[in-house]
Structures are given as C-alpha cells and as structure tokens.
Amino acid sequence: MNFSPPPATIEELQHRIDLIAGLTLGDLAGELNVVVPENLQVEKGWPGQLLEAYLGASAGNLPEPDFQLLGVELKTLPINRDGKPLETTFVSVAPLTQSSPITWRESSIYKKLRHVLWVPIIAERDIPVPLRQIATPFLWQMDAQHESLLKNDWEELMELITFGHHDKISALHGEALQLRPKAADSSVRTQAFNQQGQPIQAPPKGFYLRTSFTKQILTKQFQL
DNA sequence: GCGTGATCATTG
C-alpha cells in the first residue's frame, strides 16, 4: 500500500482522524487506489493496514508504537451497530524466553497501550467490506485504573511464563488481558522453557485485550 | 521463523 507521510504532531493526527469519521473503508481505499477485498477471510489484517497507510503509521513490524515519533499505537476496533466490540484486540506477542524478569513499565504491552489511537469500525459481517463505516476515532491515554487492571493481569501471566507454566495458560486467565495462540497454525513452535528451566519448543502466544475491556474504553469515551 | 496487521470458525 501507498503510505501517507506520518503526522508530525498530535494535533495534526487529531486533525486527520477528524476528517475520516463517517467515511467507509471503500472511501479510504478509493483515495489510496487500493482494491477492497470481498471479505476478510484471506486478508484478516486489511482494515488495520489500510488505516496505517491512510494515516501514515509506519513502525513496520517493529515491536514499537505505530506512530514512533508520537509514541501512539493505532488500533482498529470492529464494533457492531450498537458500538459493542466484536473481536478481541491483539496487542503483541508474549516473550516466552524472558529469563531476567522485566517490569510492567518496560513491557511491550505498556509501551503500546499507554497511548492509543482507537479507530472503531462498524464491521458486522453482513455489511460488505467497502461499506463498513468508520465511527469516531479518538486518542486515548491509559489512566491509573486501566493500568492497575492490565498490570495485574500481565504480572500474573508473566509469572506463569517465567516458571515454565505457559503450556497451562489458556484464554481463561486474565480479567482484561488474555494470552491466546498467535501463529500461522497450531503446528508452529517457538523457543520456550519448561518448569525445570530447560529449553523446549512451544506454541507461540500473544497478548489480547478482552472485548469487555475495550467496551469500557468506548463507554467512557462516548458515555454509551 | 518472528512480529506486524487482525478476523475466522468451531464449540460450549
């Protein structure tokens, strides 16, 4: 995709997002001269990549916030017509080989979620992809309550990982943050440690925000 | 293979 130049300031970013509220994915794709996929079965990440290109977010595949200059992470959020999140939100892969413990504020989760540009998209599956409409994007900063919630979940999950119990972690752990498979398929393996601290091969996992958490963010923002 | 962007689709 053809990328726009990155915004230099928060104000410039705010101005850009004010202009896309109410537009459809087809509108944005048309401006960028890109073809809209029939459905997202084959190109699941397409909405996110479209918005990245349109808004000039380009951290590439670096484990860094999308707008590096501004320290802002871009997240599209599929919602239904009532404004309720339809999917969990992927944040980052989990470090299964973390030997020396890192602190919450050093974590990629904190760095990415500290400041987020949320772009809600009305994305019920019966709406054709090009007609899916961008609701009201907004800049959001993690507050103390969000932080303690996420920090608690993160510390619990990281402790399980550190002690080699990552194989016993399911999506059921965590109130706001959960750990789920993150791979091309279930046969993929990556380096990890077992309970004895010996290196083993294990399925890669990623951190995801539950819909209950993103729903609260939307509720606070829009007083839904 | 890993990390980016996520949604799909089966199941309880």
Added chain:
DNA sequence: CAATGATCACGC
C-alpha cells in the same frame, strides 16, 4: 451467540 483456539497475509 460469545469466546476460545486456530488461522491468513506480508516484510524481512
């Protein structure tokens, strides 16, 4: 019908 586990594409 929500949620968990599985999956798809791309850059390097």
